[in-house]
Amino acid sequence: MATKNELGRQGEQLAVTYLEAKGMKILERNWRCRRGEIDVIAEDGPTLVVVEVKTRSGRSHGTALEAVRPHKLARLRVLAATWLATQSRGYETVRVDVVALERFAGAFALRHIRGVI
């Protein structure tokens, strides 16, 4: 269990570094509420970006990207609305991104899919 959480945290850190390098401003990490958790909330210019980070240690159980199912995306949508309700300012558009990380021989391969819903 500890290894799994460790892998997830490591992946999230890599994802945040990557997103910052792409010029996004990170607003929150691991924001939780009763309904669930948003891994990363960021600002990409005028757009609010809700990011789901998925990390896998290999491909033996399928790829990281396909592990994000429609059900999860629907939940992210609700969570994004919940988070926005707590904020004073609004955003023109809201986008959901997925960052998928897979470990190959110690190094991570990262893919960033923008606007999945």
Next chain:
Amino acid sequence: MAVARTRSVALIGVSGRSVEVEADVGNGLAGIHLIGLPDAALSEARERVRSAMVNSRYPWPDARITISLFPASLPKRGSQFDLSIAVAILGASGVVPAERIAEPFFLGELGLDGRLRPVRGVLPAILGAAEQGDATVVVPAANAAEAALVPDVKVVPVADLRQLVEWLRRGEAPPEPVPDAAPATTRVLDRPAVDLSDVVGQPVARRALEVSAAGGHNLWMLGPPGTGKTLLAERLPTLLPDLALDHALEVTAIHSVAGVLPPQSPMMNRPPFVGPHHTATAAAIIGGGSSVVRPGAVSLAHRGVLFLDEAPEFPRHVLDALRQPLESGQVTVSRSVGSVTFPARFILVLAANPCPCAQADDQGANCRCTSTIKRRYLGRLSGPLLDRVDMKVTVARSSRRELMADRQFVESSKTVAERVLVARERAAKRLAGTPWRTNAEIPSSLLHADYRPPDDAMKPMTSCLDAGTLSARGLDRVVRVAWTLADLAGKSHPGEDETAAALSFWLGVSA
């Protein structure tokens, strides 16, 4: 990350229509989306294709895959699109050259391990593909013999996905079709082990059977049980000649869509014999189904014999549903998914007992049926239906003497079939240049123009027409039978003998 395009065939009834299968492997969340009106079996193709590709050691693209089947408005069903979907994805992800898959048609269901499973309706699908001209069709190896029946089409039988990819990568010409699949040598239905000489004591009915076979005329046999009505009807196919190649393809196509082709030697070059039970529903007889419209008994009997034993036991609406196919030689089935037209030109043979109790006594001594019951029983065969039956014969019980005497007159099916063949050839020669081959198919308009018997031969009918016992349609049917009798007698035109005989066959049973 690209788009690849290939082709497959969708079946509408018994005709195939070319369908373009496009695969787009592009950016987005990993997953596969299938669009273009797929049905349940086709939607499940996603899982089969994925497993087949992974288990054949080809990379499954970790990307958003969109499969589009064009034309999008045409409902597609079944599992025969599996292979084309797999090939399109392989092309889009660069495993096989995209230009190699654009032209051929791909048909087949994929097993989870990548093997190719046989599908229904390969023959009509390939006939549809052949209309596009100079087609190459990839089919499952198990369907190779059926596919090879179509002339002028390059058939590539494939056993599994790896074999297909190897072939597409090498870029060689398609392998030659399996040589032992030549259609001329295959004979599916061996002539059944029944023979006309088995039926003793029914000379009139045997003659009627011969006429029916020679001209393709419908026949009604009325008589008490045990007199050989069923035996006679079962022997009608033995009198019919082999199907011509185009007819054999039609028959085979219908059986292929129904999924009842014998797998080893699929060409059906003998006329089919279909004898549905009297509890059969209208959908079973005419064709039907909710999402997939299947051919019914009338279409399975196309170019063959439809035998309704105990005809009055059939529900009346089922019997009356036969009127359209009897008249037009095809049947249109309408369902929510659309209308489908199946060919249905068959020889109808009806058998009936004179009353429901069917007691074994001809004189009616043991029969307890009242005349009302008898009338009601046979009344289920409606007038319009019987109007479409060219010949009606009463099959009476024979005495011991009659049976003994008839024994020396019985002929084998082979002898009669030879006469039938000669008569059919005469008719075909006369009808050369028209789409019809038997006298029963001649349309009414032509019957009164080109094929009108001489005036003196028409004499027997005039009194019946005047008395109203013969309808206009009935007259057409009598004239058609008269032509067949002339063909059997080797005459160039029906004379008064033939028309009088035809008329007595028409009036036949006076119930």
